[in-house]
Amino acid sequence: MAEPITYELQDVVEMKKPHACGTNSWRITRIGADIKLTCTNCGRGIxxxxxxxxxxxxxVLSSQKDN
Known part of the structure; x- marks a missing residue:
């Protein structure tokens, strides 16, 4: 069985489908029952x-623990 992907607050992640602006990289800005993401290109939050x-x-493209 594959190991689950771990992510933390402020990590930049790549999603399977691109955003309407053309990029598919997002910054995690909130973690809870819901995950809040901000587009790294246009700044739109979902x-x-x-x-x-x-x-x-x-x-995960870049992690906060790497910095």
Missing amino acids: MMPRFDFNKRLKK
Whole structure:
């Protein structure tokens, strides 16, 4: 079984589908029952349930613990 992807606050993640502005990288700005994401290109913010976020997450591009 594959190991789940771990993510933290302020990580930049890549989603499976791109945003309407053309990019698919997002910064995590809130973690709870819902995940709040901010587009790194246009700054638009969205919220989605954690379950949906985990299904749509492709990979973590940059992590705060790396900095």
